[in-house]
Amino acid sequence: MSALAAETAAVDPFHIRKYFEPLRVADACDALDGIGYFNIGLVSQDLRPLWTGMKFWGVAYTLRCVPANKPMWKLETTEDIVNAHGVWFGKMGNAAAHMGKEIKPGHVVVTDVGGAENVGFWGSENSLGVIQAGGVGIVTNGACRDTGEVILQKTPIVAKRHERTIIPGRIEAVETQTTIGIGGAQVRPGDIVGCDEDGLVVVPIEVAREVALHARAVLVADMVKRRDKYDRLGMTRDETVDVEAVDKYYADLQAQG
Template sequence: MTTLNPTHFRYEKADPAELASLYQHLRVCDVVDAMDGIGYFNIGLMDTQVRPLWNGMQFWGEAATIRCVPSNKPMWKLDTTEDIVAAHGRWFAETSHARLPQDLKPGHVIVMDSGGGPEVGFWGSENAMAAVLGGAVGIITDGYCRDTAEVAAQKSPVVARHRGRTIIPGRIQAIETQTTIACGGVQVNPGDIVGADDDGVVVVPAHIAQEVAVHARAILLADMASRRRHYENLGMRPDSSVDIDAIEAYYAGV
């Protein structure tokens, strides 16, 4: 069972048939520790410069991939204000541009290989919101995002290497989707589990994702139990980060 509204997607219970649901409450560090434990040492760790644009962001989901390259074709001069406002539409109408499938399951994470292109705000406040409305729980690019104050204010889940200023026409093209890409120095395939939080980004190859989720959940619960004892000894009021009962209830039966 899942819930979806225009700004957030959540699983109500862990479900072995929904791989991403097994990760919903995990921290990136739990998953990294679990991958280390089964011998996947330093695999899946994106460059530390690829970071959430605002603090407190957290998401997990199956990867939907986009590969971009520099366009090698400048945008032509536009003659009117109307044409300038419509520049993106003009560019996409006359230049091929690969698009993600329309039937992606809610809960996916869009991961984009920017192709080492120039400064270009491929992601911004408007298309990030559109991606969320399309069911994305996160957007990751090793390129640029612009409108970053608005992205933070509206809590759009964008992770990027750089903050940018320019727009797409004449600078970058999406040439392929749902293929193997490199993003932030790691390989990403459609269906891999991708997560981000304040510590950074990790990619879990799909073929080990079930096993990693089991170990990572145990790591999380052990850490919560230890931290809850510290809370008690320090006289601190418990918060959701040490609510073991809620986590055990979410994973009950899995």
């Protein structure tokens, strides 16, 4: 067993991700800095949430793609055009075909498109399959299409750009659950991936427990200071300064074992 596999098995990333749920990405970044992991896990700001208010913490499920090196052939019937993806995958194969059966509640599908940025691998329909399987987010260093519907659905997708075109003849899925690079950060199966308005961070699973502990303290300290300023300014308290709710969340989580 590799060191990563042993560490992942020891901490159970699907359990440890729960300790990140109340946290801001900034809290995790502060904690990473604090343990000497400067700039590690920071994903380029070129990759942005497609809609305002998106937030998730999840366990990385990785998907590696490459540009297609064969063109799509002419389709003769309307039926085939409608089913173009099925036609393409039927002949070319699809390394991601089993992905829907492997995604667990709490997974984030992180997709490296290998430079194939002129195609929306993720769109409004196939992304819902990830959510249906229990996934909490999708990240890609490529494009998303059907963007208006994705925003309307509030499907949690982070992408580099918007696009119009489809998969056949443009991109191939070649491998899942392997180490990839995305936005300047390394992502491995089992790493913790976080997203909010500030951007994305990847927390290596080896230090995830420690990062969560320190990040919680950073968050609570900030909430206490901000709540004091709220009161001094006559501002109405909101959930972002509700220290008691955060304390209760962690107490309940600890009680669950």
